[in-house]
Amino acid sequence: MLGVIDVGSNTVRLVVVHGGRQVLSQRQMLHLGADVELHGAIPKEKLESAGRLVGSYADDARAAGALEIEVLITSPGRQAENGHELLAVLASVTGCSTRILSAAEEAQLGFVGAVAVAAPPARRRVAVVDVGGGSAQVVVGTRRDGPEWLRSIDLGSQRLTSRLLQSDPPGQAAIGAARAEASAYIHDLDPPEPRLALAVGGSARALKRIVGSRLGSDELEAALALLAVTPAAEIVARFGIDADRVDTLAGGAAILTELQARLATPLKVVRGGIREGALLELDGRRAAA
8 A cells, every 4th residue: 555645836635545546535735835936935834834734644644554655745845945944844754755856757747647547548649737836747748658748837826826816806907917927938838749638736627617627728718717707705606616726726727728728739637647646656666676
């Protein structure tokens, strides 16, 4: 039985699997990325909160029977001036293997996890788009050969929200500014043309509740138009999306809209991603040992 704790800019997630079957899943919003965007570093009190939460998740994973647990820190560890402190705190409280993923490692794990769950034809060229709170990854490759092209963008839903989308609702002008900011970050992206494009991550899953699992240009424009003028509480009530997720959803939708336009292929929302990829990697290492 294996466990992975994923410490992201918005959310901390725990997944425990046994024989490929999920036996435990927990998540909590911690918004580390908001502190990084505001202060450039993670404040002491938030480091302590992260330690308590991740420590409790490690305890829960062990209680569920996990024999090996890995803690993965994504963009908060890379972007915070004191990312090394976050690493040290989490390693100390959990006693687990703990590492800060590079942007390339995060992208590769997300690709592996997404294509494993979606199971496209082995030779079909697939793009995987993962918009997180602090960064976004785009990977193109095949299930058989793995990634052939990848890029990480140093902008995510939480960072974009903190900069330009603080009002509730944000309004059309702010949405336009957010899209322009996202476009500036990806203006030089030139990915190979995929036959299939998959979207993973919390923003994509939340948008699925609003417009369905196909995120083409029409669906994304409709979602942005709705989010621009609809208060967060109404979005929560109408679509059953967590309030904490709604706070950064317009930012995630703006980034996804610009990335989808660059790929020129509708995005299909699927489950899977970095945690599933990490569990496959962990299982492979154990099998090879």
